Amino acid sequence: MANILVTGGAGFIGSHTCAALLEKGHDIVVVDNFSNSKPEALKRIKTITGKDFKFYELDILDFDALDKVFKENKIDAVIHFAGLKAVGESVQKPLEYYHNNITGTLMLIKAMRENGCKKIVFSSSATVYGVDNPVPYVETMPTHTATNPYGYTKVMIEQILTDVSVSDSEWSVALLRYFNPIGAHKSGLLGEDPNGIPNNLFPYIAQVASGKREFLGVYGNDYDTPDGTGVRDYIHVMDLADGHLCAVDYVLAHTGVEAVNLGTGKGSSVFDVLHAFEKACGKELPYKILPRRAGDIAWCYANTDKAKELFNWQAKYDLDEMAADGWNFTKKNPNGL
Ligand code: NAD
Numbered sequence: 001m002a003n004i005l006v007t008g009g010a011g012f013i014g015s016h017t018c019a020a021l022l023e024k025g026h027d028i029v030v031v032d033n034f035s036n037s038k039p040e041a042l043k044r045i046k047t048i049t050g051k052d053f054k055f056y057e058l059d060i061l062d063f064d065a066l067d068k069v070f071k072e073n074k075i076d077a078v079i080h081f082a083g084l085k086a087v088g089e090s091v092q093k094p095l096e097y098y099h100n101n102i103t104g105t106l107m108l109i110k111a112m113r114e115n116g117c118k119k120i121v122f123s124s125s126a127t128v129y130g131v132d133n134p135v136p137y138v139e140t141m142p143t144h145t146a147t148n149p150y151g152y153t154k155v156m157i158e159q160i161l162t163d164v165s166v167s168d169s170e171w172s173v174a175l176l177r178y179f180n181p182i183g184a185h186k187s188g189l190l191g192e193d194p195n196g197i198p199n200n201l202f203p204y205i206a207q208v209a210s211g212k213r214e215f216l217g218v219y220g221n222d223y224d225t226p227d228g229t230g231v232r233d234y235i236h237v238m239d240l241a242d243g244h245l246c247a248v249d250y251v252l253a254h255t256g257v258e259a260v261n262l263g264t265g266k267g268s269s270v271f272d273v274l275h276a277f278e279k280a281c282g283k284e285l286p287y288k289i290l291p292r293r294a295g296d297i298a299w300c301y302a303n304t305d306k307a308k309e310l311f312n313w314q315a316k317y318d319l320d321e322m323a324a325d326g327w328n329f330t331k332k333n334p335n336g337l
Pocket residue numbers: 007008009010011012013014031032033034035036037038058059060061080081082083084085100104123124125126178179180181
């Protein structure tokens with residue numbers, strides 16, 4: 001078992017992955033600055049697993065603080081979740097996004113290199129496939145047409161980590177391209193808890209179901225898809241967490257760089273997600289058709305062959321279970337974490 005540094009471990013995907021790592025028997029050290037999360041998530045990881053771990057409240061832009069973490073702990077590998085992720089906000093605040101995500105990653109890699117830790121699993125995104133590639137997305141496709149600064153931070157960090165790996169063959173890098181993570185921990189203790197008005201479909205629907213929002217605005221029903229709404233590859237956050245366990249095993253045992261899609265390989269429309277949530281919460285949820293959202297594409301889903309071959313990993317949960325677990329979290333936490 002290994003000692004894993006988790007950056008952004010208090011966040012949505014990070015918290016579920018921390019619980020999975022501890023349950024598998026790994027030790028973890030978590031760093032976060034709570035810019036988009038709450039300390040309560042860390043308490044709940046401890047409640048779920050019955051295990052304790054070290055936590056440092058720090059900003060990954062702070063090299064000295066990161067360096068101290070490596071000096072005080074023997075870290076075998078890093079899972080790097082910390083980053084800003086709101087697409088619309090990244091268009092308004094490109095400098096903040098480039099600085100936080102790219103400079104933050106540079107500081108992290110520098111601290112890793114100086115302390116002899118050269119194994120990293122990075123949170124990339126399906127957004128790197130941009131607008132020109134046909135679905136299903138395959139890892140070998142070109143990835144240079146992101147549509148917003150957030151997406152470009154992922155494209156650039158993938159390039160930086162690839163270049164580092166080329167420059168020094170001791171590095172081992174997994175670039176995990178997540179599709180659309182939704183759902184929540186089975187316990188109902190962890191889930192997605194966005195600040196303000198949710199940008200993403202699933203947490204928005206959850207807030208309509210809990211009565212916080214009046215109706216779901218459906219961004220366009222005139223796409224070239226079966227019901228006219230956008231199709232995405234929704235993946236249960238616990239499946240995603242499980243994918244990280246495989247990626248950690250992989251980087252511990254190999255060197256080099258691999259990009260790997262983490263999705264289900266199945267596309268679901270906005271109405272499919274809405275209906276699954278209605279089934280979970282047992283009531284009809286109001287919606288209105290609105291104009292298309294700028295930057296959206298009609299289709300996005302993964303080819304999942306590489307994850308199966310390289311990690312022997314495959315998503316297990318279907319949309320109904322994602323909705324049921326998401327609703328369980330919403331019901332149990334009406335005011336979030
Ligand atoms: P999140 O916002 O819930 O988690 C990110 C965490 O990083 C938060 O706890 C935040 O406080 C922390 N953080 C941000 N900047 C930091 C900094 N400078 N120093 C220290 N901590 C910092 O987001 P998430 O949904 O859990 O996403 C995790 C990662 O996965 C992100 O890199 C995101 O871009 C990527 N990703 C997310 C999705 C998605 O739909 N949720 C999809 C693809 C990729």
